[in-house]
Amino acid sequence: MTNKDKRILIIAGGVLIAGLVAYLAVDGLLLSELRWCGTQQVNLANGINAEMTKKRANDKIVSQLNQMASRTLGDNQQIVIETIRKRLDDIAEKCGLEGQSKGSGRPNASPDWKPVAASPLPKNSPKDKDVQLGWAITARGRLDQVTDFLYMLENEPYLHRLENLKITPKDGKLDISVTFLTLALAPSSSGRSPATMPDNIPFADLKNRKPEYAAIVARDLLRPYVPKPAEVVRPPEVVVAPPPNNPTKPPPPPPVATFRLVGLPNWGDDQEVSLRNNLSSEMKYVKVGQKFAGAEIVMVDYRSLPRPDNKDVMSYGRLIQKIDSTYFSTELGQNVTDRREMKTTDLPSELQKPTTAPAGTTTAEAEK
Incomplete structure (x- = not known):
């Protein structure tokens, strides 16, 4: 490389260095100032928008307050x-x-x-x-x-x-x-309108x-509960058919075992027994004191006791019947004829008779 070439390279390098120094000087003095001004302008615009949003919200609240104040009768x-x-x-x-x-x-x-x-x-x-x-x-x-x-x-x-x-x-x-x-x-000193609503609207x-x-x-949504009136049980109407010309043996009556105990409703002081015919699904209602299937309906027992056929299951109601002087019970859900003879100790207190000792027997002998 000749001396002339070296001089050209030195001159070119010096020009580049001088240009870089000039750029840094201009950037430090002018361009950074311009960027700061731009940042301040953006912040100022955001602040103006926020204030305008607050003003619109305040104007809305003032309008609502004026509307509410117009529906009052004043401050007295x-x-x-x-x-x-x-x-x-x-x-x-x-x-x-x-x-x-x-x-x-x-x-x-x-x-x-x-x-x-x-x-x-x-x-x-x-x-x-x-x-x-x-x-x-x-x-x-x-x-x-x-x-x-x-x-x-x-x-x-x-x-x-x-x-x-x-x-x-x-x-x-x-x-x-x-x-x-x-x-x-x-x-109010906030610009709220005074109450102007008249008193003769x-x-x-x-x-x-x-x-x-x-x-x-x-x-009638607020009507108090009215209990169901007692149902009047009418005796079935008996229709006597004329004897046929060729008399034949009458058909046997339907077996009572088809009637199942399905309900023990209690209407005040009246106790009722609900029976359902398993063959025809017909319902029959019998009250305490009436007779059905050869037994007198004595009472409805609502005590909670284990079922006789399954001691692990509790029964919450049963029908107590009487044939001659013997008491029988039918659990809820059983057929009427599925009667179980009841001992004196199994009877409710209302049906238990007090035991009296014979004349001439001492207290110790009676207890034995």
Whole structure:
């Protein structure tokens, strides 16, 4: 390599080094500053978007508060509670409800009212803030009257809620108790509109209520349990057929063994025995004191005892029959003729006779 070539390489290397040094200087002074400015611009844009999102949420909350405030009667607690009392009294009168307390001297005494102590919202806040107040109502009426009353309360236009609803059937009517709560909104410096709702808004029209309310009355959902009336057992009608021209031996009666003990219902003081014919599935009902299959039905025993045919299985009911002076038992699920003779010790206490010693026998001899 000649000296000229060396000079060219040295000059080229110096130019490259000088260019690199110039780039680093420009990057350190200008480009890094530009990148910092870009980062600050992105952060500022994100902050603006977050503030705008908060503002939209705040505007929505303020709109909801204004809408709720427009459904109140103002901040005067006395006016609010008396206005609500008058409306509730009018609703109860329209529905025909009466009071539960007796001795009022009026056939249609108005419902009983008890004011609910005013409580600030939220709890433990100063008394000059929003306050919750209302009335506890106790009344009595028919099912349709109580249903109309609850419908009209639910559709009251004023801001409210219902608590502690209790309905109890009593003497053919319903006793209802419920707490009606509303708000007295205090003046606010946050831009919330003052309460402007008038106190003469018409009541809910019962003609527009939902079909579910009519179904409650139609199905009588709150009717108390009515026990099944005692069934009147009529003797079977005996039809005497005329003798045939060619008399033949009558067919034998169906075997009693086909009747199975399937039920031991108890209707109050009446005990009944349910029997089913295994051949025709026909049901037959016999009461205690009647005779069936050559035996007198003495009583239904509901004691829990091991089954005679399987000591590992408990039986919770049996039929006790009497033939002459001997007692027999048929367990639930057995045929009527599957009788088992009962010892005196096996009988219920109602059927056990006290043992008396013969005259002239000492106590020690009687015990032997």
